[in-house]
Amino acid sequence: MNLETSTQFFMIRALPEPNAQECLITFYESIDFNCGEIKIVDEKETREETLNHILKARDKDRNLFIFVDDIRFKPGWWQALSNASEDGDIVGFSMIDPQTGLLQDFGYDFVTIDNQLTYRGLHKHCSPNSVNFPKSRECSSVCGCAMWIRKDVFHHVSEFPLDGQNRWGEMLFSVQAKRNGFKTVVVSSHLDHYGTSTKNKADAKLSSLSWLIERDLWNQAATLYLNEVEISESIIRKLSDRLLEMITSSDRVVIYGCGTVADFICNNLFNKDFYVVAGLTEEIGEIFLGNQIQDVNKFKYEKNDLVIVTPIGYKDKIEPFFLDCKAHVVWMDLKIYPGVILYDAFH
Numbered sequence: 001m002n003l004e005t006s007t008q009f010f011m012i013r014a015l016p017e018p019n020a021q022e023c024l025i026t027f028y029e030s031i032d033f034n035c036g037e038i039k040i041v042d043e044k045e046t047r048e049e050t051l052n053h054i055l056k057a058r059d060k061d062r063n064l065f066i067f068v069d070d071i072r073f074k075p076g077w078w079q080a081l082s083n084a085s086e087d088g089d090i091v092g093f094s095m096i097d098p099q100t101g102l103l104q105d106f107g108y109d110f111v112t113i114d115n116q117l118t119y120r121g122l123h124k125h126c127s128p129n130s131v132n133f134p135k136s137r138e139c140s141s142v143c144g145c146a147m148w149i150r151k152d153v154f155h156h157v158s159e160f161p162l163d164g165q166n167r168w169g170e171m172l173f174s175v176q177a178k179r180n181g182f183k184t185v186v187v188s189s190h191l192d193h194y195g196t197s198t199k200n201k202a203d204a205k206l207s208s209l210s211w212l213i214e215r216d217l218w219n220q221a222a223t224l225y226l227n228e229v230e231i232s233e234s235i236i237r238k239l240s241d242r243l244l245e246m247i248t249s250s251d252r253v254v255i256y257g258c259g260t261v262a263d264f265i266c267n268n269l270f271n272k273d274f275y276v277v278a279g280l281t282e283e284i285g286e287i288f289l290g291n292q293i294q295d296v297n298k299f300k301y302e303k304n305d306l307v308i309v310t311p312i313g314y315k316d317k318i319e320p321f322f323l324d325c326k327a328h329v330v331w332m333d334l335k336i337y338p339g340v341i342l343y344d345a346f347h
Contacts (some may be wrong), residue, residue: 003082004033006060007148010054011069014043019069027075043068047144048169051160060151068145071099072192079144080189081148084136088185089150090174091144095193096128100313103128104193107139107186108171109232113341114264117222117229118334119171125313133188140178140229142186144170145193157195165217173226210283211259233339237264240344243308246330247272250306254327256296256318257310258288261332261343265308275299279321301327308332308345 015021020040027038037111039057041275051066058064062286065081077093084091095104105121112118119140123131147170157176160169174184239247247253255262266274275298277293284295301307305327311320312332322329331343 003063006063007035007065008059009034009035009038010064010066011038011040012043012047012054012066013069014041014051015069017308023067023069023071023073026071026101027067029071031077031078035332041074046164046166046169048160048166049101049165051144051169053161063148063151064154064159065148065172066144066146070194070209071146072194073146074189074191077189077191078140079185080135080187082188083320084185085148085150087183088136088138090142090151090184091148091176092134092144092184092186093146093168093191094133094186094188095195096129096144096190098194099190101128102126102133103142104195105186106131106188107184108141108143110140110226110229111233111235112231113235113260114237116232117226117231118218118260120233128190136185136187138183139172139186140232141174141184143193145195146191150182153177153180153182156182161221161225163221164220167214167217168221172221175225175229181334208282211263212286212288223286235339235341237343238313238343239265239268240335240342243343243345246328247308248307248347250328251304252302252306254301254305254307255310256307256321258283258286258293259310261310261312264288265310279318296321301325303327306330 011020023284041050041054044053054066081091092107094106097104100227103123103126106123108119108121110117111120124290157173157180160173164172246270253269255266255274255276258276258278276293277299278284278293279296283293286293303326307325307327307329309329309331311318312334315331330347333344333346335342335344
C-alpha cells in the first residue's frame with residue numbers, strides 16, 4: 001500500500017470560517033491524488049485533548065496526517081513528506097509566518113541556556129532565502145499543526161500527554177516516541193502557519209503568551225517527561241557593549257515585558273533601579289523580580305528614561321504603546337553565535 005492510500009487525514013477546526021475553507025482549498029490544490037475523506041474535528045479545550053480524540057477515532061491500520069485550519073499548504077509538500085517518511089516516523093514541516101515572511105522554525109531542538117533546559121526553533125526569525133536547507137533533518141519535535149505519524153508509533157505511545165498544557169503535547173509525544181526507537185524529522189518544504197489556533201482559550205493558563213504563566217507549566221512538564229533528553233547545544237547569554245553602555249548611562253531603566261529576555265537583563269543591571277511594564281492583562285499587578293508589573297498605558301515615563309522593549313518579533317503589536325512616549329525607547333535584537341546569544345538593541 002502506498003503512502004497516499006495508507007494515510008488517513010484529519011483536520012482540526014480551531015478558528016472561525018473562512019479559515020477551514022481556505023486551508024482545505026490550499027490542501028487540495030497542492031496534491032495530485034485522491035486522499036479520500038478528510039475528517040474534520042472541532043478543537044476541544046486543549047490541543048492535547050483534541051489529538052487524543054483523533055487517536056480514538058482513527059483507523060488503526062493506517063498512518064495519520066493531522067493538520068490545523070491555520071495552515072496554508074504550498075506545492076511540493078506531499079512529495080517532501082513522502083521522501084522523508086522513508087527515514088522518519090514523525091514528519092513535520094518548516095513553518096513560515098505569512099505576515100512577516102520569516103521562519104517560525106525548521107524543527108525544534110532541546111538546548112540549555114545558562115544551564116537551564118529549554119527548546120529552540122531552528123532559524124527562527126530568519127529569512128528563508130538566507131538559509132541553505134537540507135531536504136530534511138532529524139529534530140526533537142516539529143510544529144504539530146501539520147504532522148504525519150506512522151501507525152507503528154501508536155503501538156508504543158498511545159496518547160499525547162495532557163501535561164503539554166496546550167503548548168508542548170506534540171513535543172512530549174515525540175520525546176516518548178524517540179525513547180521507543182522512532183525518529184522525528186522536519187522537511188524543508190515550507191508551509192504558511194498563522195499560529196493563532198492554540199491561543200484562543202478563555203483560560204489564561206491555556207492561552208497566555210506570558211512567560212510568568214508558561215515558566216511554571218514548563219518546569220512541571222520538563223520534570224515529568226524531559227529528563228535525559230538529547231541536548232543539541234549549550235548556550236550562554238551576554239549583553240552587547242552598546243546595550244551595556246545605554247544601561248549604565250541612563251538615569252532610569254524601564255523594562256517592557258517579563259519573559260526570559262527581561263529576566264536576564266534585569267539580573268544584569270548592576271543594581272540599578274528599574275521598573276517593569278506590560279501590555280498583557282494577566283501580567284499587570286504581578287510581581288517580577290521584586291517589582292510590581294505596571295500597566296504600559298498608565299506608567300509615567302520621563303524624558304531621560306531608557307525603555308527596553310524585550311519581546312522579540314512583536315514590534316508591530318507593541319509599537320502603538322510607545323508612539324507618543326517621550327522617553328528613549330529601544331528594541332531588543334539578538335545575534336546568535338556558536339554557544340552564545342548576544343542581546344543587542346536598536347532604535
